[in-house]
Amino acid sequence: MELAIFILTSLVAIVAALLVILQRNPIASVMYLVTTFVAQAILFIQLRAAFIAILQVIVYAGAIMVLFLFVIMLLNLRREDFGKDIKLRFKPLAIAFAMVLLIETLVVINASLVPAQPGADLSATFGSVQGVGKELFTTYLYPFELTSVLLIVAILGAVVMAKKKL
Amino acid sequence: MVPLEYYLVVAGIIFTIGMIGVIVARNIIIIFMSIELMLNAANLAMIAFSRNLGSMGGHVMVFMIMTVAAAEAAVGLSIIIALFRNRDSANIDEVNLMKW
Structure with a gap:
């Protein structure tokens, strides 16, 4: 179970990271970057780093990415600056992936909240x-x-x- | 428990993607985002090692890296704005004044 969640999450993270550099439209890139960050936050929770995972979502996916979006909109880039876009035409698939990511998050958080978890080698306040x-x-x-x-x-x-x- | 090596492989792949982005991309904003990707891959490796060693030092290190990333984003984005004001383009090929 843990390994399955790890593989799914890291796949999402890697594919989204690839799309960050493949997209020409910077706003789409920012959105994929947010996806990578959220997937990495799930990995952090799995590694019993709850505080860092929350920081990742609030500071990275929240504050820094909003700063990026803000600057992109401020720059007022023209459409021809982007070049060709890679269109994702699988909207149902995208929604399904988002759902999988959400369910994974809930499962991982649930599992890491149970006190009698494997990490017996760790102190109770670890992370x-x-x-x-x-x-x-x-x-x-x-x-x-x-x-x-x-x-x-x-x-x-x-x-x-x-x-x-x- | 997922072995440490798996996390390191994922971190390595994400870092490589970020590095390719910095080298290949022509849009300065995409380059900047690739740098963020590389910082994050380093973060993932830090947390994985921290879990493996049972020590919290890695968490504090990630905290510092996030501060550096925030500072870097603020300064870097203002540089991009200044650049765009002067060159009217986000393409780095047009910024070649100091190119050898």
């Missing part, structure tokens, strides 16, 4: 918000503080780059 937070604020406190500097630099850089005239 949870509590576990990651404790690591982040004790062992890795200094790098964690440094990320704030990185974010400040990124904000300043984005403002400077996008400004018409300084």
Whole structure:
């Protein structure tokens, strides 16, 4: 069961990743990228990394991809910039795949919530918000503080780059 | 439990797809998305190793990589906007001023 879910999910991730670079229309590419990220989030849950999986969906598939979409729409690309598109004409198939992905997510989440799971070698808080937070604020406190500097630099850089005239 | 090698193979395939995208694609936005793909493949390998070793270090590392990806997306996309304002195109073949 676990192996079947792994194979299905990674197939979805790989096919969607291929479509990201094969599509000419950037908006379609962003949508396939979101699919890859969600499939990877399922793999993360399977690896008992619940917190990272949620971060993946919220930060990656949510925030960063919306930023991409926003910029693509801001650029106002012309249709002839894209070239030919690879059309997917299998709408029922696409819906079926989406359903499979959804059911997989539910099954995996259900399985990882059961406390008496195999991972007996792991501590109870492995991958949870509590576990990651404790690591982040004790062992890795200094790098964690440094990320704030990185974010400040990124904000300043984005403002400077996008400004018409300084 | 799914063996570690399987996850590494998947991560490797996704990383390779991202690398091919960076080399082959002509649209600068697609190139940028391929970079995100490569970062994600690295994330997957990190989490797989973390699970295998029973240590949480990989999770923290992925957290850092996500921060870097967010910063990179913000700066990179503003570079794309600046580029588009100057060249009026998203094709990197037209950005050849510093090409050898």
